Amino acid sequence: MNDKIDLSAKLESFSEHWSPRTVAQFNNCDVMVVKVKGEFVWHKHDDTDDFFLVLKGKLDIQLRDRTVTLESGQMYIVPRGVEHRPVAQEEVHLLLIEPTGIPNTDDALTAAPRKLA
Amino acid sequence: MNDKIDLSAKLESFSEHWSPRTVAQFNNCDVMVVKVKGEFVWHKHDDTDDFFLVLKGKLDIQLRDRTVTLESGQMYIVPRGVEHRPVAQEEVHLLLIEPTGIPNTDDALTAAPRKLA
Numbered sequence: 001m002n003d004k005i006d007l008s009a010k011l012e013s014f015s016e017h018w019s020p021r022t023v024a025q026f027n028n029c030d031v032m033v034v035k036v037k038g039e040f041v042w043h044k045h046d047d048t049d050d051f052f053l054v055l056k057g058k059l060d061i062q063l064r065d066r067t068v069t070l071e072s073g074q075m076y077i078v079p080r081g082v083e084h085r086p087v088a089q090e091e092v093h094l095l096l097i098e099p100t101g102i103p104n105t106d107d108a109l110t111a112a113p114r115k116l117a
Numbered sequence: 118m119n120d121k122i123d124l125s126a127k128l129e130s131f132s133e134h135w136s137p138r139t140v141a142q143f144n145n146c147d148v149m150v151v152k153v154k155g156e157f158v159w160h161k162h163d164d165t166d167d168f169f170l171v172l173k174g175k176l177d178i179q180l181r182d183r184t185v186t187l188e189s190g191q192m193y194i195v196p197r198g199v200e201h202r203p204v205a206q207e208e209v210h211l212l213l214i215e216p217t218g219i220p221n222t223d224d225a226l227t228a229a230p231r232k233l234a
Contacts, residue, residue, distance in 0.1 A: 007190050007191070023192075025194070031194070069121070076122065077143050
């Protein structure tokens with residue numbers, strides 16, 4: 001991870017949904033790209049905010065009281081402790097940032113394993 | 118800062134170079150957009166990595182032993198303690214992430230003031 005990172009090239013290197021790839025580390029965080037489609041699970045992170053930047057497609061981030069809809073070039077940070085569920089009608093490409101070691105579902109039993117790309 | 122953030126719209130709201138705008142906070146970090154053109158100063162941050170994602174244009178991040186050239190959709194994280202100088206021949210739009218309160222030049226006397234957008 002000592003050179004520039006091309007996000008499109010990283011995204012082209014895999015096809016699975018809901019399986020984030022760590023492309024860099026920033027301080028104690030994983031910078032990840034992920035492809036998503038369909039509904040994720042409702043979850044929250046009590047100890048970290050959750051960074052979403054849409055690179056391609058259209059993502060609904062459902063909150064309990066409203067939905068934040070993001071398109072390419074738009075971002076949202078889910079504050080810590082806030083329940084949310086990402087939903088994508090069609091495939092969406094995202095940049096995510098979370099502290100290294102945080103399960104993406106907030107539950108180690110159901111979380112995607114950490115993978116490098 | 119409780120709603121989605123459109124990075125292009127934020128960038129359209131100002132024209133100054135080397136004057137980052139904080140568009141969101143992620144944990145204890147400022148997420149910023151900035152327009153740059155020309156040469157910045159050589160500097161380093163001893164206590165934080167430095168996150169650069171190019172949204173538009175072409176940026177050279179000069180390191181003491183090489184130059185990392187980034188185009189739109191490419192990112193680089195300058196590790197803490199590593200001297201670097203961003204250089205843009207033409208205007209470049211960037212997404213930056215740094216812990217809140219870190220001077221962008223690593224020197225409070227010469228740093229750009231924190232501004233929200």
